[in-house]
Amino acid sequence: AAQPTESNVDVLIIGAGPAGLMAAAWMAHCGVKTRIVDKRNTKIFCGQADGLQCRSLEIFDSLGFADRVWKEANHMIEICMWNPGQDGVIRRSDRIPDTIVGLSRFQQIVLHQGRIERFFLDNIKKYSKDSIHVERGVLPESLEIDEANVDDEDAYPVTVKLRTLTDEEATPAQQVTGSKVSDGLFRSNLTMEDDEEELIQKSKARAGESEIVHAKYVIGCDGARSWTRRALGFELQGEATDFIWGVMDIIPITDFPDIRMRCAIHSADNGSLMVIPRENKMVRLYIQLKEVAPDASGRADRSKITPDLIFGAAQKILSPYKIDYEYCDWWTAYQIGQRVGTRFDAHNRVFLAGDAVHTHSPKAGQGMNVSMQDCYNLGWKIALVAKGICKRSILSSYQSERRQVAQDLIDFDHKFARLFSGRPAKDVMDAEGVSMEEFKDAFLKGNLFASGLIVDYGPSNIVVKPGNPAAEQSNGSEKSITEEEFADKQALASGLPVGMRFNSFKVLNQACARPWHFQERLKADGRFRVVLFAGDILNPSQKDRVDKFCSLLDSPTSFLRRATPKDKPIDSVIEVLTIHSSRRTETELLRDFPATLHPFDEHTGWDYNKVFVDDASYHEGYGDAHKNYGVDRERGCVVVVRPDQYVGWVGEIEDFEHLQGYFEGCMVLR
Ligand code: FAD
Structure with a gap:
């Protein structure tokens, strides 16, 4: 094979999900020489995250595209709680505002991740004058840090070998082959195999292209199974739960009265369901799957999970109301796990952000928001240090500020997921069941947390408070x-x-x-x-x-x-x-x-x-x-x-x- 080419770049971003794109947006806005690679070639996809909290909208506004999101999204105004009555039949028990009144000039909205990624790409193109684009079908093969030079302002101490895949290699496999409906299992945490190694070997065997990049800074935004995290030898701490949830985006045909409201529904014996009204008449259902349980190794068999299984569970929970659909846009399933990265950076040269350092259940609608906010915190710091405007010491504040947020998120999610996945208590003596009062209270408090507006960074050389x-x-x-x-x-x-x-x-x-x-x-x-x-x-x-x-x-x-x-x-x-x-x-x-x-x-x-x-x-x-x-x-x-x-x-x-x-x-x- 030909000798790999070598080049220098200020910032290399691995992964072009919401976190990676946020980092790239900062580099574009600050004029920093940057490359961003993603192993997948899927340019647009549906489904995945859709909830956008107030703080994310404020951030989008600072970047210049909140108006596009605001216009296209479905606005979430009210949450309805449904619980079983004495007769065991579900009924509406409460209504609360979806966003606490007066918190922000924005309210919570939903729009699927594919659109958000689109807006980012347009924004990055505009502000980088078309110099930063996502290089798809490219993945890292090795990463080395020259520790002797990590404090040298002018050095490029991180060396990454990149490999280019063929179109076929870069296309994610679908669970149901031949189906018109795309599934998101390839991005879900139920997919565990480390396919990078396989992709690299295949590419090598056909003498696929590789190149060597020397970077000042590398940001690993490569999702929950982060290759970068593994290359650094860092871990996620925490645990998987036994709760498995399915997700479907459908256009529902139903007599359930609150289908255009955000609903939390606890049935007496058939599990829980969350309804998220979406754009274009679509509705997302988050459904607890009681039929699929993790095995002794703690892993669930994802081959059993099909749209029919997920929807059947939803129909049972909603009964006696009827629900059906003709159009399904996307579906997936995931096992709830709550984990936080032990370290968020190596030598303040390689950083991890987003799902790479925190995973949790998607129901509180936090993942995309917190992932983007990680890079909203990190991006400008790296940009200003790379440009020689700020001192390298400000980079330490990334871990001190964001690891706390991740920990708070996991603690919140832990509580919320248990309350959501648990069976409603039959009465006050039912200690195993979940009290619906407690659930409502958690929802109300959760709304404040979920707005993203109560983040309070601790002392550092950029936050002057006692105890720096x-x-x-x-x-x-x-x-x-x-x-x-x-x-x-x-x-x-x-x-x-x-x-x-x-x-x-x-x-x-x-x-x-x-x-x-x-x-x-x-x-x-x-x-x-x-x-x-x-x-x-x-x-x-x-x-x-x-x-x-x-x-x-x-x-x-x-x-x-x-x-x-x-x-x-x-x-x-x-x-x-x-x-x-x-x-x-x-x-x-x-x-x-x-x-x-x-x-x-x-x-x-x-x-x-x-x-x-x-x-x-x-x-x-x-x-x-x-x-x-x-x-x-x-x-x-x-x-x-x-x-x-x-x-x-x-x-x-x-x-x-x-x-x-x-x-x-x-x-x-x-
Ligand atoms: P990802 O979005 O996972 O992006 C990682 C990127 O890195 C991918 O493009 C991947 O192809 C690429 N990559 C991976 N490995 C490599 C490699 N070795 N080399 C190169 N590239 C690589 N969050 C919310 O805020 N609200 C919600 O309502 C919500 N709902 C969700 C519903 C579901 C079903 C799921 C699965 C998640 C949901 N989330 C939600 C979570 C949200 O999708 C994630 O938290 C968010 O996408 C994380 O962003 P990220 O950029 O860190 O990682």
């Missing part, structure tokens, strides 16, 4: 903030907890009066943001505070100046945004606000998109941003927002030195 381990180790030069100091600072913006995502309320553009959800201004372009709550700028003493802050920002030694390359606009690495509380009509952008807050460009004039006012709009009401953010209208404060919209630091307008310290801690300042 890195700061505590360094002999006092970088002291961790004390509980008291922190409480004082956090009180300046009580609605913007450090470590949580920057919540969104409406403000108006000072120059043109257009209302904006403030989060819409926090685009995923890799920039940190300093949000100056400027207070009442018409009060001379307050104006004086703001002027001083701006003159410090302007000084040649400020983090803002030193972070920005000489030939780049002043807002290219860190953007300063302002929200003030004076009346819009009494303030003037050019008269009342220092130029630093709306920088001048000799070719295009003043920047009119950086100063906002907390005032009433003509058409969209009043966002009351100061009240909602918990910020004093007179005195304001300063907040640092990370590129992924998480609050990193809160301080007084006078706390410039600490603000400078924040950026000295995480950025390469020139």
Whole structure:
């Protein structure tokens, strides 16, 4: 065979599911040289994940395609609970809102994973100027890390040998051959055989092509059976349960009244069912399969699982209501297992994300969301380090931040899956059964968790909170903030907890009066943001505070100046945004606000998109941003927002030195 070609790349992503595509999107938005490979050639598929939580929609909006998802999706408004009555017949026992009111500007929706992947691909193509595309039918054969060079900023210490498959090799086998309906078993956890080895051997035997890639960073997003994880020798910890569930996407013909609602149905003796109304008249049924149980080795025989078996179980649970279908779009089955990866990275050079480091039941609709959010956390960090903007030390925060989320998810799922799969209690004395009150309570709490909005990252050099381990180790030069100091600072913006995502309320553009959800201004372009709550700028003493802050920002030694390359606009690495509380009509952008807050460009004039006012709009009401953010209208404060919209630091307008310290801690300042 010919010698394999060799090349260098900044980032190599293995796997193009939701996690891998999110990572690729960051690289496209930040302009980082990247390749992304996937062993499968299935360009579009139906089924798989479909639930999208509020946080994922906020993230899509930051990337620029939430509108496409929002338009096409089915919106989930209400959840109905169905339980057996005294007579054992199922009846509606409760209704609750699907998304907790007021949590986000978005609500939970459903749209199948294939569409989400499509939107990602379009977005990546646009932002990478067509330079990043998924290379299909390509898989890694070996991975080596040159440990001697992992700390060298300029090195390409990870070497991966890639192999190209034939079309036939890259096409996943279907459970039912010849059927028009696609099944998703090849992606399900019931498929256990490690087929990579076989594919590699076959390809070698026919002298298939291979190449060697030297990468600065590798991200393993290759799903629950992750090859990358195995290549690193890392494990998933946790266990499989005995619960096996089937999933079908059908257009139902039924007299069940709540078929267009999200339903949780517990039958007396026939198991449980979840109904998820979908786009295009489709409905997804999640059905517990009592007929298929795992054997002594803990594995179920997937050859027994057919659409008829799954649907028969659904009919029994729904009885006395009738359900039938003519059209089935997709089906699969899975065994519920709850596992978390022991490690999420090797030498901060190879990272694992998504199902590769956490698996759990799909019913809470979390997998795709949490997987994408892993890479929403990781992508910008790798991009900014690869570009020499941030220090390598920020990469450690990926594992500390996301492993906690994965653990919380597993704990949540553990509880939820048991409540869901269990038989309803007959009465209070029925200890083996599941109390329906407990189930409803878990559902309500679960909704908060499932929104993705309560993620609260712990202390690090990019989240200034008490107890930062890195700061505590360094002999006092970088002291961790004390509980008291922190409480004082956090009180300046009580609605913007450090470590949580920057919540969104409406403000108006000072120059043109257009209302904006403030989060819409926090685009995923890799920039940190300093949000100056400027207070009442018409009060001379307050104006004086703001002027001083701006003159410090302007000084040649400020983090803002030193972070920005000489030939780049002043807002290219860190953007300063302002929200003030004076009346819009009494303030003037050019008269009342220092130029630093709306920088001048000799070719295009003043920047009119950086100063906002907390005032009433003509058409969209009043966002009351100061009240909602918990910020004093007179005195304001300063907040640092990370590129992924998480609050990193809160301080007084006078706390410039600490603000400078924040950026000295995480950025390469020139
Ligand atoms: P995957 O989507 O598994 O993507 C991994 C990719 O890597 C694949 O494209 C694969 O071909 C590729 N790959 C694997 N090995 C290699 C290799 N060696 N080399 C190259 N490429 C490789 N989640 C939700 O949020 N909501 C839901 O409602 C929901 N429902 C689900 C229903 C079902 C039936 C299933 C099975 C899952 C569901 N999930 C749901 C979970 C969700 O699908 C996963 O959590 C999500 O797809 C994980 O994304 P990922 O990118 O980490 O991995």
